[in-house]
Amino acid sequence: MDSCDVLIVGGGPAGSSCAWGLRESGLDTLVIDRCTFPRNKLCGGWITPLVFEALEIDPESYAPGRVLQRITGFRLSSIEERQVDIRYGRTISYGILRCEFDEYLLRRCGARIQEGVRFNSIQRSRDGWIVNGEIKTRLVVGAGGHFCPVSHFLGNKVSSPSVVAREIEFEMGDAEAASSSVAGELPELYFCRDMRGYGWCFRKQDVLTVGIGRIDNHGLSQHCDEFLRFLKQSRNVEVPGKGILGHAYRLFGHSQRAILDNSILLVGDAAGLAYPESGEGIRPAIESGLIAAHSIVSAEGDYSSARLELYRELLNTRLGHKRNALGTLAQFIPQSVREICGRFLLRNRWFCRNVVLDRWFLRADERPLVFASEMVSPPAATTA
Numbered sequence: 001m002d003s004c005d006v007l008i009v010g011g012g013p014a015g016s017s018c019a020w021g022l023r024e025s026g027l028d029t030l031v032i033d034r035c036t037f038p039r040n041k042l043c044g045g046w047i048t049p050l051v052f053e054a055l056e057i058d059p060e061s062y063a064p065g066r067v068l069q070r071i072t073g074f075r076l077s078s079i080e081e082r083q084v085d086i087r088y089g090r091t092i093s094y095g096i097l098r099c100e101f102d103e104y105l106l107r108r109c110g111a112r113i114q115e116g117v118r119f120n121s122i123q124r125s126r127d128g129w130i131v132n133g134e135i136k137t138r139l140v141v142g143a144g145g146h147f148c149p150v151s152h153f154l155g156n157k158v159s160s161p162s163v164v165a166r167e168i169e170f171e172m173g174d175a176e177a178a179s180s181s182v183a184g185e186l187p188e189l190y191f192c193r194d195m196r197g198y199g200w201c202f203r204k205q206d207v208l209t210v211g212i213g214r215i216d217n218h219g220l221s222q223h224c225d226e227f228l229r230f231l232k233q234s235r236n237v238e239v240p241g242k243g244i245l246g247h248a249y250r251l252f253g254h255s256q257r258a259i260l261d262n263s264i265l266l267v268g269d270a271a272g273l274a275y276p277e278s279g280e281g282i283r284p285a286i287e288s289g290l291i292a293a294h295s296i297v298s299a300e301g302d303y304s305s306a307r308l309e310l311y312r313e314l315l316n317t318r319l320g321h322k323r324n325a326l327g328t329l330a331q332f333i334p335q336s337v338r339e340i341c342g343r344f345l346l347r348n349r350w351f352c353r354n355v356v357l358d359r360w361f362l363r364a365d366e367r368p369l370v371f372a373s374e375m376v377s378p379p380a381a382t383t384a
């Protein structure tokens with residue numbers, strides 16, 4: 001029987017970041033993933049600079065041999081309306097390919113890695129868990145994404161996700177890449193007329209990612225077809241007939257989820273942590289992995305749920321809802337008025353830059369994740 005101190009189920013950004021956060025802890029950490037990396041993950045691949053900062057990665061050292069698209073602005077509109085270009089004149093985000101990015105994070109995480117190993121079963125043992133009948137561990141971290149079996153074990157349901165999405169990513173041919181008017185540094189966002197989601201057309205060097213995500217899971221295919229027709233007509237973007245895939249995930253604060261129990265923690269999509277305003281899930285996944293690692297080390301071998309509560313406290317402090325006056329107000333506005341207001345506001349340059357981008361998408365006022373006393377004061381148990 002294999003044994004470890006911490007078993008991380010899932011080697012995506014959440015799992016590999018948790019492992020990386022534990023690399024100097026002296027804990028024997030094992031990551032298992034059902035896939036062999038590089039593996040793909042349906043995703044736009046847009047990341048904000050705080051992702052690199054949190055993991056102490058210099059973008060210059062990541063770039064060689066990989067796709068790293070610098071983003072200096074966004075092009076916004078609601079579908080069929082005039083586009084508003086917001087340019088910052090500096091790098092405000094990056095575009096990556098998940099097959100490359102996730103493998104890079106996993107290989108540098110410093111833990112033991114077992115690929116092609118699926119989590120199948122879990123049983124309590126005297127001092128922790130036995131997973132798959134063959135791995136003995138003190139603590140399990142569930143990092144298996146939206147369908148994470150560890151999250152399911154804690155009683156969380158995967159039904160009624162808060163975001164449903166469809167997307168395709170493909171390499172453009174030479175002629176198409178040369179003639180395309182889609183600029184890598186200026187991803188295009190198209191808000192649905194009912195303001196219940198948005199489509200994206202995002203070029204990362206010669207790779208194009210086109211998709212749509214909505215908080216309403218009715219008629220997604222129809223919305224997607226309409227969006228693709230619109231892109232063809234307005235931007236001459238031709239998407240291959242086959243290869244559009246669907247996926248779902250949860251937004252932070254949209255439902256009550258169990259995120260910890262005795263000797264068990266959930267991170268990333270398994271805990272349902274994506275930012276509700278933009279759907280960005282990679283940064284919350286990475287930061288939750290790091291916060292989990294910090295909480296595990298702080299627990300000093302006592303993995304009772306009471307001791308692991310630090311994780312919930314730190315997570316809520318980092319991700320917790322800011323008072324969003326616009327969002328609160330919007331709840332009381334009838335749908336038809338919301339649609340008209342949304343279309344009107346998205347024609348306004350000030351609103352696009354200051355609210356949609358700086359506040360909702362880029363979260364420009366946030367600072368890098370640090371485990372300093374300013375972030376939260378640890379509960380008494382960790383200082384005893």
Ligand SMILES: Cc1cc2nc3c(=O)[nH]c(=O)nc-3n(C[C@H](O)[C@H](O)[C@H](O)COP(=O)(O)OP(=O)(O)OC[C@H]3O[C@@H](n4cnc5c(N)ncnc54)[C@H](O)[C@@H]3O)c2cc1C
Binds near residue numbers: 041046144267268281
């Ligand atoms: C269409 C779409 C577009 C998106 N675009 C963006 C974007 O542009 N930017 C952004 O920030 N976020 C985006 N997101 C959200 C983002 O992809 C997720 O929030 C992020 O991948 C969460 O990372 P994670 O590590 O929690 O989970 P994942 O990346 O899903 O990793 C989970 C890992 O667990 C493994 N696993 C699953 N089950 C098992 C099992 N039984 N046993 C062992 N291993 C298992 C999987 O193989 C996988 O490697 C998008 C999501 C979708 C659906």
